[in-house]
Amino acid sequence: MNTLFCLRGYDNAARFLAIQIALLFSALIFIGLFLSLPMASSYVALVLAWLALPLSWMTAKRRGAEAKTSGLLVMLPPLALALFIALIPYLNAVGFWLGFVLVVAASAALAIKPAKANTKAVSLYGYRGPLGHLLSAKSYHGSRVEPSLVGGEAPASEPEPTEEVDAEPAIPATQLYLQGVKAFAGQCVGKLRIAAGAVTLVLVVLPWVSTIDWSGMMSQPDVVEKAEKPVEPVVEKPRAEAILEMPDQYWLWLNDGLLSVRWQGDEAPVGELWNYATAKGDADCAELVFNDDSAFRPFRVDVEADSYYLAQFSPLDTETIIRQIARRGSFELCGYDFSLKGSTKALKSHSHFEWFLTR
Structure with a gap:
């Protein structure tokens, strides 16, 4: 679980896509439970979008590190995913599939980049990095060693890991997630102020905008225009035939x-x-x-x-x-x-x- 929140290391294309798809379908399931309550579903989608955004960005960052790429190609998949999740309660069928295709296209554009990072780190379900060494070492030391029946023969020595294992203790997943949120916020403020501000505005304003009765406002345009210049009430003659x-x-x-x-x-x-x-x-x-x-x-x-x-x-x-x-x-x-x-x-x-x- 800790490898989901790690800011160091690498994710291969399959792992990156699997995390993106898992986040998307988890959000769809949770939002679907509240679709009968329009206001509730809007805020549920908003919360899920903000929770998914750092997770999606961490795996995109690790995938970008493996492909040695950065910038918009890395930022676009998490932003597209978060915005799509937040807009789900407001989309019709056409809008839903269009947003779904855009999220898939943004993720695929990063996934198809070939791996360029040279590392001998242990691979753990598509993740390679310091946590992979720690988890694999724990798995080895925690396994049972059967006694040998051959006398005088010493048990085989433990294989050394291909890279030096970090001596730092394992960090809890919650702390890693908060570190990822802080790093993502710092990068947004530093490089994508306009994009982050626009996403925040859309995600906050949409639930409020959906409650406005636009039909009632549009049906009386003359009243709005005349409100600026009040005139004395007059009795109008019937004009219908x-x-x-x-x-x-x-x-x-x-x-x-x-x-x-x-x-x-x-x-x-x-x-x-x-x-x-x-x-x-x-x-x-x-x-x-x-x-x-x-x-x-x-x-x-x-x-x-x-x-x-x-x-x-x-x-x-x-x-x-x-x-x-x-x-x-x-x-x-x-x-x-x-x-x-x-x-x-x-x-x-x-x-x-x-x-x-x-x-």
């Missing part, structure tokens, strides 16, 4: 504050029947006249398909005309007489038109 069938077989159309009267009349050529701007067309369509002799001029009257007439009035007259329709008994337009009996009830049945009667 509304169509209301009236009792005497005609329709009121309301669209963006523009009122239109539509009815089916006698056959006539399709097209413009009256235009206020040019005062050309059927003079009978020049005014809508109520039974109290109040009159309003349409700015345009058209004949549509199937002999439907459509008279459009200025938005400035919309409210007055609607109130007159509710109060008067009849009106005349284009030579057609329309009864207004029951018009008040009809107008109040539609919220868009009732608004003009109750404001």
Whole structure:
């Protein structure tokens, strides 16, 4: 176990990849246990990312020492692994596999570097270094020596290790891990300040960002913009299109504050029947006249398909005309007489038109 935390020695490619894969899949298993709790899984992933980062860096450092390489090639695998672990709760299927491939590619780039360090140290499960000598020596001295049945023959002498064994006592794994964390932090501060700061910011901010209701903020952009310049509240007229069938077989159309009267009349050529701007067309369509002799001029009257007439009035007259329709008994337009009996009830049945009667 101590060889996982050793800062000296060498790791071959197989050992380096095995440690990387073990860290990744261990994190996946632990995070998977908390995925049903979004906030809990975020912080579990954050803790696991920080725990895995020094371990991954130590094995990458030993692999780099064996391949005699350093710099970004050694730092990229642990940083990619830690960032991927921290982001797991937030990734969809595509993001997960993309991150997984990036971690594998970063690890493979370091693993395929050929070994260049010349050493005769004892190899222990892919690790070569001072701890390999100590552990192999302990294993030898702790083994049982069977007594010899041949008299006078001395037992074989112990084989000497190929390299001199360090005389220093074995260090506990916890202390080795803390030493590795301290060495990793020192290297990050010295060489990768920007990268370490960016990783820290992402890992800390993401769990908080995930709790923000972005949909609620995006659905009211006008409110945010107007908050900077407070204005007096105004009553806005309804702008949605509304169509209301009236009792005497005609329709009121309301669209963006523009009122239109539509009815089916006698056959006539399709097209413009009256235009206020040019005062050309059927003079009978020049005014809508109520039974109290109040009159309003349409700015345009058209004949549509199937002999439907459509008279459009200025938005400035919309409210007055609607109130007159509710109060008067009849009106005349284009030579057609329309009864207004029951018009008040009809107008109040539609919220868009009732608004003009109750404001």
